Amino acid sequence: MKIVVVGDTLLDEDIDGVAERFQPDAPVPVVDVHTRRSRAGGAGLVARMLQHDGHDVHLVTALSADEPAERLRQHLDGVHLVAGLLPAPTPVKTRLRAAGQPVARIDDGCGDPVLPHVTREMLTTIAEADAIIVSDYGRALTAHPEIRVALHRRGTQVPLVWDPHPRGADPVPSARLVTPNLAEAAKAAGTGADAAAAAAAGARLRERWGCSALVITLGSEGALLLDADHAPALIPARPVDAADACGAGDRFAASVLLALAADAELPNAVRSAVDAAGDFLAAGGVAALGAAGLPRASASADAFTVAERVRSSGGTVVATGGCFDLLHAGHVRTLTAARALGDCLIVCLNSDDSVRRLKGPERPLISEPDRVELLTALGCVDAVVVFAEDGPQAVLDQLRPDIWVKGGDYSAQSLPETDLVESWGGSVLTLPYHLGRSTTALADAIARVG
Known part of the structure; x- marks a missing residue:
């Protein structure tokens, strides 16, 4: 319709x-x-x-x-x-x-x-x-x-x-x-x-x-x-x-x-x-409201509440983002290190439609509700907010973290969201990439077993 x-x-x-x-x-x-x-x-x-x-x-x-x-x-x-x-x-x-x-x-x-x-x-x-x-x-x-x-x-x-x-x-x-x-x-x-x-x-x-x-x-x-x-x-x-x-x-x-x-x-x-x-x-x-336009789930609505509470007490809000399809040890290590940088960690998660546009029609392997549930179950993650766009800029403009963290072999200045985060005085950090641990490699291994 x-x-x-x-x-x-x-x-x-x-x-x-x-x-x-x-x-x-x-x-x-x-x-x-x-x-x-x-x-x-x-x-x-x-x-x-x-x-x-x-x-x-x-x-x-x-x-x-x-x-x-x-x-x-x-x-x-x-x-x-x-x-x-x-x-x-x-x-x-x-x-x-x-x-x-x-x-x-x-x-x-x-x-x-x-x-x-x-x-x-x-x-x-x-x-x-x-x-x-x-x-x-x-x-x-x-x-x-x-x-x-x-x-x-x-x-x-x-x-x-x-x-x-x-x-x-x-x-x-x-x-x-x-x-x-x-x-x-x-x-x-x-x-x-x-x-x-x-x-x-x-x-x-x-x-x-x-x-x-x-x-x-x-x-x-x-x-x-x-x-x-x-x-x-x-x-x-x-x-x-x-x-x-x-x-x-x-x-x-x-x-x-x-x-x-x-x-x-x-x-x-x-x-x-x-x-x-x-x-x-x-x-x-x-x-x-989240970047996707409405509270999609309690985790999305809670993300802004968590950030506001931490700021009100003078704390540091840390955020990171990605698809997090097939959560693996590399993800957990990066998330744990990100949480150690501040007083809360909010994960900005690509929606299912966003993942499909970025990764192809066969992805994600894990549905959006399950990915939210897995991430929020981690002790290092305080809240998850889902965004529907290809990139996190819109949700970042609303969340305005003090620190934006990306894992991998990026440089901070190469990230498209860097200028946006720095516009309100935030900083962008990259954490080391964990060799041999990726969703694609894990998916290929599972396919070979199947």
Whole structure:
């Protein structure tokens, strides 16, 4: 199934630290920065979520010709990117937190939206979609007349879910489901922003937009579904203890599209999407995002927690990376030596798809979950984070270790990640290669025995 995500892509940054004093000349906290992480936001986050679910994802968006856009392209590695030119700076949203609590959000390049340049490839991709999700972040892509015509035409043939924005364009009438949150629905309908007014807001918007159904997400209260065939239905959410609900709406919209594309009845699709949003928050939500775009497993989510804890105590974070297919004595010796360099060791592990691209269709010999389990069982490994790209640069940009270690006959300066690690003051070390011990040699020996 070819899923097409259409919408505005932003660069999201998280800056985390601690605030233990105030500025001398003003009553504002001074935040000592411990970590900086960036990721694709907006429609890019939705595309990453769906890719993580294992789907064939095409992202129709617009990107600028600037440095933040290049970082976005790296974060979107593995997604089929179909991008027109955005003749404006890349919108960057930076969240500053101290001890996990929000301090400020800094928006850069988020001025008045500018219509992007639309290419024939963008329109063709929409026309060939098996399912479409529109992730509108008010940056004008969905207001482009050619994009709107293409979306409306294809929406009459395949499921189309539209996640709107207060400053965005109206959904096209062929949308199967529109998914505003309560604040967005209230602003668009001119009603009160409380649960009691949600049904009136939804009815007014469904009539105005001409869509067949609308669901208003209510956060911890669940979602209110309104369609022509049923009375308004409240679908409750189970309680989730989450400090940050960022990204839950994107997870809801992506999940409801998947359910509708699988021919689920609308109430059942909404029910599954409410549950998926809860699972997303319970797993750590957007704060636990890894380079592959989502917490893939507890080990991935824990890696950043481990690094933050070590930094907070003044320790040294060490990281290394690789495929680690058929774990052998050479691996263990290198990992043990790496752990001795600092106060924790985090292994950045190539995903199965990444290994196949690097090593060929017969690899890996050991599946990703098993490789994670084997590595985390070693006493010298504190956490494992899986990345989907060919190289570790994106996950390193989020993890920002003090020391990056590689085993083998490399020189530090020959590694493509060296400049990146040194950009935040980190260092790169190489450890000796253990002759006669390699995955390839071990695999060949096993094949001869077989």
